[in-house]
């Protein structure tokens with residue numbers, strides 16, 4: 331009998347864990363990604379704030395499967411799926427045939443149709459976004475150093491939209507970068523005038539966390555000088571200014587958008603039923619109804635959780651769902667029945683606010699805050715990173731940053747076009 335062809339779209343947490351589960355199984359796997367590397371999204375904000383280098387949070391996909399003869403890697407953008415003929419369409423080259431398809435293309439930034447946000451805001455979703463934001467932040471300081479009158483026009487005002495973990499982590503890291511590093515780099519500039527404003531629509535930051543964690547997050551942000559605006563919404567973004575629902579206009583050349591994600595645009599063209607946020611509807615076994623040969627996993631899937639709610643778009647959900655789809659395909663390839671229901675094991679959620687400050691809601695109602703949560707956060711992220719080299723490099727960078735209060739990779743790799751009050755986005759850096 332011919333070996334079954336498995337095509338996995340996306341080498342994120344979900345796609346990688348699915349492919350890893352299929353190594354050595356009697357199937358031929360092709361993992362397709364538009365990037366040659368896997369990105370560790372939870373640490374992107376540290377690249378954007380010069381805590382880590384880009385290469386610390388990215389790992390070549392081919393390197394992961396060097397010793398897996400049944401896994402091929404394909405660098406290509408998937409443009410659609412022909413469900414009838416079981417083909418994956420690529421922007422480059424002929425379509426790929428499949429017997430099993432695993433869609434794991436992740437999510438994309440959700441701009442909520444706020445006028446000007448997409449044109450003038452800085453998303454933080456992939457590595458290019460993080461480098462672009464780092465270039466821009468550092469360039470704003472260079473511009474203000476050359477012409478301090480720009481500070482009044484918002485050159486050093488950084489508005490972060492969204493009080494979830496990404497917004498909180500980014501806001502906290504920006505204040506540390508300014509106070510601990512840039513204040514020394516720019517002795518002639520009054521760096522204390524730099525503002526970080528965190529906007530959150532709801533009435534607290536870190537909304538999905540426990541009350542204790544939310545309180546701790548709030549207090550730590552305020553202690554670090556973040557201006558917290560709760561119950562506040564952005565209604566428009568223009569070059570050099572951010573308009574709020576209250577009518578206030580903040581002169582600001584930088585708007586970091588951490589307000590939410592939706593499913594990858596690939597979900598819109600796959601021709602499959604979608605749920606909230608564009609996520610593809612799947613059954614309890616992660617297959618698409620009426621297409622048992624198609625699995626959807628990770629951020630792209632609307633995976634039913636307890637109480638009818640969808641599982642959150644988090645790395646552990648992606649990893650576990652990817653592995654589950656891989657195990658089901660492996661069972662069937664071995665001639666066994668593989669239709670088990672996916673059960674998500676929630677081992678808790680964490681977020682860090684900065685040096686020595688984090689929150690961790692763990693199973694059995696254990697809520698850690700402060701240094702214990704921060705150490706748990708550091709340890710877990712080191713463990714989750716792909717590749718020993720990256721783990722070692724991140725560990726050394728963190729130790730260096732902690733001991734010296736320094737940030738090595740504060741480099742403007744490609745200077746943005748014209749830093750200044752226009753708040754232009756820089757060109758994409760590699």
Ligand SMILES: Cc1cc2nc3c(=O)[nH]c(=O)nc-3n(C[C@H](O)[C@H](O)[C@H](O)COP(=O)(O)OP(=O)(O)OC[C@H]3O[C@@H](n4cnc5c(N)ncnc54)[C@H](O)[C@@H]3O)c2cc1C
Nearest residue numbers: 340342343344364371372408435436628629643644645648
């Ligand atoms: C800034 C940020 C911080 C986060 N922090 C945390 C955190 O602290 N803890 C946590 O648990 N979760 C966190 N998350 C969420 C977590 O990263 C995601 O839930 C997880 O990455 C989802 O995995 P995935 O495999 O579904 O998608 P992804 O990891 O996004 O992978 C999708 C892959 O598909 C590829 N792809 C997309 N479209 C195409 C196409 N058309 N053709 C070919 N390839 C394509 C992409 O290049 C990518 O490699 C964070 C997310 C972000 C953006």
